[in-house]
Amino acid sequence: MTMVNQKAIFVALFFLVLLAYPWLDGGSYGIDLVTKIMIYAIFALSLELLVGSTGLVCFGQAAFFGIGAYAAVLLSGEDGPASILWLLPASAGAAALYALAVGSLSLRTKGVYFIMVTLAFAQMAYFIVHDTPLGGGTDGIYLYFRPILGEWLVLDEPLVMYMFSLFCLVGTFGFLGVLLRSRFGRALAGIKENEQRMLGTGFVTYPYKLAAFTISGALAGLAGFLFAVKDGFVNPELLNWHLSGAALVMIILGGLGHLRGAITGAFAFMLLQEFFKSEAIFGEFARHWHLGLGLVIILAVAFLPSGLVGLPDVLRSRLAGSGVVPLKKLPEGGR
Amino acid sequence: MDLTTFLIQCLNALQYGLLLFLVASGLTLIFGIMGVINLAHGSFYMIGAYMAYALSPVIEATLGGGFFLTLLIGLALAVLLGYLLEWAFYSYLYNRDHLQQVLMTYGLILVFEELRSLLVGDDVHGVQIPDFLSGSIPLGEVMSYPVYRLFVSAMCLVLVVGLFYIFNRTRLGMMIRAGASNREMIQSLGIDINFLYRVVFAAGFALAAFAGMVAAPVSSVYPGMGNEVLIICFVVVVIGGIGSIQGALVAALLIGFIDTFGKVLLPEAAGVLVYLAMAVILLWKPNGLFKAA
Numbered sequence: 001m002t003m004v005n006q007k008a009i010f011v012a013l014f015f016l017v018l019l020a021y022p023w024l025d026g027g028s029y030g031i032d033l034v035t036k037i038m039i040y041a042i043f044a045l046s047l048e049l050l051v052g053s054t055g056l057v058c059f060g061q062a063a064f065f066g067i068g069a070y071a072a073v074l075l076s077g078e079d080g081p082a083s084i085l086w087l088l089p090a091s092a093g094a095a096a097l098y099a100l101a102v103g104s105l106s107l108r109t110k111g112v113y114f115i116m117v118t119l120a121f122a123q124m125a126y127f128i129v130h131d132t133p134l135g136g137g138t139d140g141i142y143l144y145f146r147p148i149l150g151e152w153l154v155l156d157e158p159l160v161m162y163m164f165s166l167f168c169l170v171g172t173f174g175f176l177g178v179l180l181r182s183r184f185g186r187a188l189a190g191i192k193e194n195e196q197r198m199l200g201t202g203f204v205t206y207p208y209k210l211a212a213f214t215i216s217g218a219l220a221g222l223a224g225f226l227f228a229v230k231d232g233f234v235n236p237e238l239l240n241w242h243l244s245g246a247a248l249v250m251i252i253l254g255g256l257g258h259l260r261g262a263i264t265g266a267f268a269f270m271l272l273q274e275f276f277k278s279e280a281i282f283g284e285f286a287r288h289w290h291l292g293l294g295l296v297i298i299l300a301v302a303f304l305p306s307g308l309v310g311l312p313d314v315l316r317s318r319l320a321g322s323g324v325v326p327l328k329k330l331p332e333g334g335r
Numbered sequence: 336m337d338l339t340t341f342l343i344q345c346l347n348a349l350q351y352g353l354l355l356f357l358v359a360s361g362l363t364l365i366f367g368i369m370g371v372i373n374l375a376h377g378s379f380y381m382i383g384a385y386m387a388y389a390l391s392p393v394i395e396a397t398l399g400g401g402f403f404l405t406l407l408i409g410l411a412l413a414v415l416l417g418y419l420l421e422w423a424f425y426s427y428l429y430n431r432d433h434l435q436q437v438l439m440t441y442g443l444i445l446v447f448e449e450l451r452s453l454l455v456g457d458d459v460h461g462v463q464i465p466d467f468l469s470g471s472i473p474l475g476e477v478m479s480y481p482v483y484r485l486f487v488s489a490m491c492l493v494l495v496v497g498l499f500y501i502f503n504r505t506r507l508g509m510m511i512r513a514g515a516s517n518r519e520m521i522q523s524l525g526i527d528i529n530f531l532y533r534v535v536f537a538a539g540f541a542l543a544a545f546a547g548m549v550a551a552p553v554s555s556v557y558p559g560m561g562n563e564v565l566i567i568c569f570v571v572v573v574i575g576g577i578g579s580i581q582g583a584l585v586a587a588l589l590i591g592f593i594d595t596f597g598k599v600l601l602p603e604a605a606g607v608l609v610y611l612a613m614a615v616i617l618l619w620k621p622n623g624l625f626k627a628a
Contacts, residue, residue, distance in 0.1 A: 057434065105614070109621040112372070112433075116573040117617050119566070120610040127606035241566060245441060252438045288453060294445030301439040302427065 011173075011260055018166055022159055031162050032230075033274065038165045039226045041266035042172050044250040046219035048262035051251060053180055054212045055192035059115045060102065060122025061247050064095040064217040066239030067125065068224025070135050071095070073143045073234050081145035084153065091225035092218045098125065099217020103210045122244060130236040140235025143228060155229050165226055169263075172219055176259055179215075188212055253300055255307025264308045272296055336599070339475040344595055350484050352591025353491035357546035358564055359571040359583045360498060361539025367515040367578020369532055371428050374440035377565025378447040379540050383413060383547025384556045385455055388462050402465035409548050410541055417540025421533050429532075448558065457558050462551040487549050494545070495584065502580055511535060515578045570613050576623030585624060 018038070022031055043065055050056045071094035076082040106117040129135045146155040155161050179185050187208045190198045198205050228234050237243075246269070254265020276282065276289035304310055336344075362376045386409045394405050424443065428436045464483045471479040502508040513521045514531055522528045554560070571590055575582025590609055597608040616624065 051434070105618055109617055112366075112577060113573055113617055113621055113623070116569060117614055120570070120614045120617075123566075123610040124607050124614070127604075127610070131603055131606055242562075248434070249438060249441055252434050256434065288449045290445040291449035291453075294442040294449065297442030297445070298424070298439055301431075301435055301442065305431065305435065 007260070014263075015166075015170055018169075022162060028158060031158050033270075035158070035162045035165050035230055036227075037267055037270045038162075038169045039223050039230065040247075040250070040270060041263045042165075042169050042226070043220055043223035044247055044254070044262040044266040045169075045172050045176060045259060046216045046223065047247045048251050048256070048259060049176060049179075049188075049212060049216045049219070051248070052256040052258070052261065053185070053192065054188045054209060055195075056107075056209060056213070057115050057248075058118045058213070058216070059241070059244050059248065060118035060120075061216075061220050062239050062241060062243035063102075063122035063125040064099055064220035065224040065227070065243065066129065066234075066236070067098050068092060068095040068221025069228035069234045069238050070129065070224075071221070072147075072225040072228040073141055074135070076143060076145060076147060078144045081148045081154075084147045084149040084155075087147045088222070088225055091228075092221040095221020095224065096214050096218035099220075100210070100214045103213030103217070107206060107209050107213065119241060119244070122239065122241060126236060126239040126241070129239055135234070135236070138236060140233060143232045143234070146229050146232065161230055165230070168222060168226060172222070173259060173263070176219075180259070184208065184211070249297065253297065253307060255309035258307075258309050261307055261309045268308055339478050340599075343474065343478060343480055344599055345592075346480060346484065346488070348592040348595035349588070350488045350491070350591075351595055352588035353488055353495065354546050354550055355564075355568060355571055355591060356584050356587035357491060357494060358543045359568040359575075359587055360580055361542045362568050363572045363575065363578055363580060363583045364511065364515075364535050365539050366572065368511060368518070368535055369425070369429055370433075371425060372433055372436045372440065373425075374437060374565065375443040375447065376539070376543055376568065377561035377563070378444055379413075379417075379543035379561075380547040380550075380564045381451065381556075381561030382416070382447065383409065383544030384462075384551040384554070384560060385451060385547075386412065386544065387548040387551040388460050388556045389455060391463070402468075406545075406548060410545055413541040413544035414537045416544075417537035418533055420540065421536040425536060426529075426532070444562070447561070452558065459555055459557040461555045464552045483552060487553065490549055491546075494542070498542075498580070507534070567609065570609060573623055574613055574616050576625040579623070579625040582623055582625030 018034070021034060025031070043061070046064070047058065047061045050058045050061075068091045071091040072087060075090055076087055102118065102121040106114060106121065109117050130138060135141060148154050153160060153164065155164060180188070187198070187203060187205075190203070191205050191208060195205055224238065227238070250265035250269045251262045252265070253269055254263070255261030272293055273289065276292035277286055279286040282289075282292075300308075304314065306313070358376065358380050361379070362373060365371055365373050365376070387405065390409055390412075391400070391402075391405050394400055394408060398404060424439065428439060464481075468483045468486050469481075471481045472485070473479045500508075502511065510521060510526055510531055513526075514528065514535075518528060521531075567590065571583055571586045574589065575584070575586035589612070593608055593612050594605070597605040601608065
């Protein structure tokens with residue numbers, strides 16, 4: 001069996017487990033938690049398209065997430081449930097529009113400057129939501145009616161919400177998988193590897209990067225839409241830079257350059273949080289859950305330079321006794 | 336706005352800008368020379384502020400107290416801590432990808448915040464202004480300006496002058512500037528780059544902690560104070576141009592004035608102004624105002 005097939009089988013198994021999970025556990029707490037994690041996984045995937053696949057480190061992803069969430073609440077009105085058919089595209093579209101504007105400007109800068117300009121635009125969106133009455137200010141706003149699709153898809157039901165989120169997660173994963181294997185995706189990989197050479201071979205790279213940025217914004221907006229519908233409530237903290245940071249940590253922890261890394265990272269990050277917050281295990285000390293999470297992250301950097309998806313390779317080489325961890329990329333610079 | 340108010344706000348802006356510079360100068364040097372994106376830099380500021388809060392009663396009890404003594408002991412501790420941190424964590428990051436550095440320093444933020452919570456708790460604490468600095472100077476008929484704020488600005492100015500002297504006029508400064516522009520070259524000239532890194536890192540830690548210590552009586556100490564400073568200092572560093580200490584000074588003062596006057600003149604837009612300024616500047620000059628040495 002080739003490696004590619006093996007990985008595809010793992011991913012398919014993973015999604016099957018998620019599909020069966022409500023019947024394995026059935027508790028409302030677990031279903032709510034896994035729904036939330038799947039939404040974060042979509043959010044992480046949107047960032048992976050930029051950071052892992054195109055080499056553009058965006059530090060303002062929470063803005064697109066938040067705009068998608070706010071759009072879902074503001075557009076749905078107070079008269080009755082809106083249809084998912086138009087509310088979902090409208091929410092993702094609002095986020096994509098903002099991403100198009102931000103991308104067209106910030107792609108003029110590079111490297112750390114790009115990181116900071118995307119942060120600046122996200123902070124602007126944060127303060128606009130935070131300081132103006134448009135979105136209810138710091139208190140946030142409630143969603144009066146969860147959107148529906150006909151009579152059979154009513155997102156009020158936690159199990160339906162769970163399945164819809166899973167459907168969106170699998171859809172996003174599949175969409176990005178196809179996108180990255182297309183000519184467009186190859187161009188993005190080329191830009192990540194060596195943009196100068198891409199320019200040299202006659203690719204005008206700017207439209208490719210802008211398209212990736214906009215698609216990424218739309219997917220983050222989709223995640224935001226789901227989040228708003230699940231909680232029935234939005235507040236400015238959805239646009240906070242902490243969330244952009246957490247998404248970055250998820251994809252780095254999972255392993256950059258792999259779509260499954262983003263999902264692995266989101267699950268690992270959220271489950272670790274859940275683990276260290278658990279009072280059943282840590283008792284009083286659960287209040288200080290950041291400490292454990294921080295230490296695990298530091299250990300992960302020290303021992304898993306290529307993220308959690310590199311773990312099988314590390315174990316395999318340890319078992320083989322060579323002790324040499326194959327690195328995809330040679331370290332830059334030197335001490 | 337009358338002249339007195341304007342003057343007061345100018346002093347506030349200057350003080351804020353200078354404090355920002357102290358934190359940002361370390362950040363820009365650590366990035367410029369070692370190529371490390373240090374997200375935990377805000378925590379160094381936080382550690383300094385909490386040292387000012389936690390050390391003064393201890394020193395009061397053992398050595399009889401004294402504001403300057405507390406500052407000195409805090410600074411010494413900060414240098415020591417910076418040196419140890421570099422040895423234990425950061426020295427492993429130089430060869431790594433930037434994103435790995437982001438991940439590890441994010442982990443360090445979480446650890447520092449929780450250690451703070453374990454040792455000192457999560458309450459907001461005020462820090463006493465020493466008696467001899469607690470007065471205020473009358474300005475005009477109704478307004479006055481606290482002496483302590485003037486003292487903070489003066490202390491910062493002394494440090495800024497000292498920093499520029501070291502940077503531009505001494506052998507150590509020359510090595511640091513050389514390291515920022517080409518680290519392989521200065522290694523091959525026989526300069527111990529590991530030692531240089533450790534010095535710069537410890538100095539950066541100490542500067543940020545010092546800023547925290549002198550700011551503590553003005554701002555009081557509270558959870559999350561490090562993260563607020565971190566983001567604004569990154570803004571300063573990129574506006575100024577990464578690795579450029581002159582740029583950091585200009586940018587810090589600029590942000591100080593924009594933020595202070597924004598809060599007075601346009602209170603509802605004050606939060607956005609700083610980021611708007613940053614976006615405009617970076618779109619106009621994509622590499623910051625000053626190119627690094």
